[in-house]
Amino acid sequence: MEIGISTFLEATPDPVTGQPYNHAERLRNAVEEIVLADQVGLDVYGIGEHHRADYAGTAPAVVLAAAAGLTKRIRLTSAVTVLSSDDPVRVYESFSTLDGISNGRAEIMAGRGSFIESFPLFGYDLQDYDELFEEKLDLLLAIRQSEKVTWQGKHRPAIHNLGVYPRSVQDPLPVWIASGGNPESAIRAGVLGLPIAFAIIGGMPEKFAPLVNLYKQAAARAGHDPSKLQIATHSHGFIADTTEQAADLFFPSTQAQMTVLGRERGWPAYTREAFDAARSMRGALYVGDPEYVAEKIVLLRQNLGVDRFFLHVNVGTMPHKEVLHAIELLGTKVAPLVRKALA
DSSP states (O other): OEEEEEEOOBOOOOTTTOOOOOHHHHHHHHHHHHHHHHHTTOOEEEEOOOOSTTBOOSOHHHHHHHHHTTOSSOEEEESOEEGGGSOHHHHHHHHHHHHHHTTSOEEEEEEOOSOOTHHHHTTOOGGGHHHHHHHHHHHHHHHHHOSEEEEOOSSSOOEEEEEOSSOOSSSSOOEEEEESSOHHHHHHHHHHTOOEEEEOOSSOGGGGHHHHHHHHHHHHHTTOOGGGSOEEEEEEEEEOSSHHHHHHHHHHHHHHHHHHHHHHHTOOOOOHHHHHHHTSTTSSOEEEOHHHHHHHHHHHHHHHOOSEEEEEOOSSOOOHHHHHHHHHHIIIIIHHHHHHHHO
């Protein structure tokens, strides 16, 4: 089972001091995190694309490339690329370039995006939300399949027997489908025979079992072997030397960011009671000491059969040294415990 880190490069104000978090500093810190994750034996590091002031991750491939030459084995992925509002040619070129720099460690995680800022920014109509993703995913898969591409769609000019370069070291360049729990996304990934990543940030992870089954059934009907398809999950969490430390460190930034998002989306106030309930054994928050977090990941594997787990660190702004310590504990303590239990 692969274990790694995901982040949106949060750059929210410090929840204690109120001081803003400089975007440039967050980007440099991300490179340091990736290098440490590689050193402590983690398998993958993913950066999500967002286009708003409280995140610095507008160009994941650039940040990942900055760390590629400083690392040896860790896989480097978007988490996610908002494919609906991007150009598949440029997406492929960026990540095939990253693949070359890293000598075959790049991946693309393609999603429709739970945030919509990129659509007006790049001139797309939200009424075309679903259609844009389907069309651009089709083009991206055509590009990774063939050096010369002939393609025609509705929302992008046609391509007539043109080459897209550089070609990736990996053949084909891995493309994952990311989903927040949409059944249509699970079916789409299964039909295409693509690996899928589920964002589980609330409720009980075991409730995603029907979506996993839907994905596997769709894959089998389309002629793919479900046992050869990877399934990942991404959940918020934090690790410290004790569970109490982890909870107390992680709550202020999480509450601050969830309050911002709650105002935008009409969610109820985010309380400590809700936070503590979510970090229970069957909850979606992976917050605790290494033994507790490892136990939760093993339970996740038993319930959903996942092959890869992303711990999303951090939600909101946290002290960089604490984030580094959490990454170190994930690699040196949690991952060995999980692998031993699964063995």
